[in-house]
Amino acid sequence: MNHDATRRPQSRFAAGEVEAHSPPLTMFDGHTSDVDAILTERGKRYGKFKDHADTTQDLKNLIARHLGAKHLANDQQEALDMICHKIGRIINGDPNYADSWVDIAGYAKLVADRLEGIER
Numbered sequence: 001m002n003h004d005a006t007r008r009p010q011s012r013f014a015a016g017e018v019e020a021h022s023p024p025l026t027m028f029d030g031h032t033s034d035v036d037a038i039l040t041e042r043g044k045r046y047g048k049f050k051d052h053a054d055t056t057q058d059l060k061n062l063i064a065r066h067l068g069a070k071h072l073a074n075d076q077q078e079a080l081d082m083i084c085h086k087i088g089r090i091i092n093g094d095p096n097y098a099d100s101w102v103d104i105a106g107y108a109k110l111v112a113d114r115l116e117g118i119e120r
Helices: 035-046 049-067 074-092 098-115
Strands: none
Touching: 035 049, 035 074, 049 074, 074 098
C-alpha cells in the first residue's frame, strides 16, 4: 500500500469498506458532492424517501404473503420488486410523471419476452 503523503486517500466506497455508520457521500476534498442536490430533486418528484419505502415494502410484503411457497424466477421477482418500487414513486410522488409508468411496462415486458423465448 502506498503511504505517500501527497496522494489523496482512496474512498472507502472504492475500497469496498462501506460501513452502516459511514458519513454522507463526500468528495476527496471533504465537500459534499452533488448527492444532496440529486436527493432534493428526487424528493420533489417522488416524495419523501421514508414514505416511498413504507409503501414499497408494504407492496412487496403483500406479494410475498400471497405467493406463499410458490417460487418465481429471479427475473420475475426482480421485475415485481422494481414494479413495486415504481408504484411507490407514483403513489408518493408525481403520478403524472410518464417515465414511472413506462418503466413498469418495461419490467413486465422483459419477463414476458423471456417467457416467449426473447432474452434481453
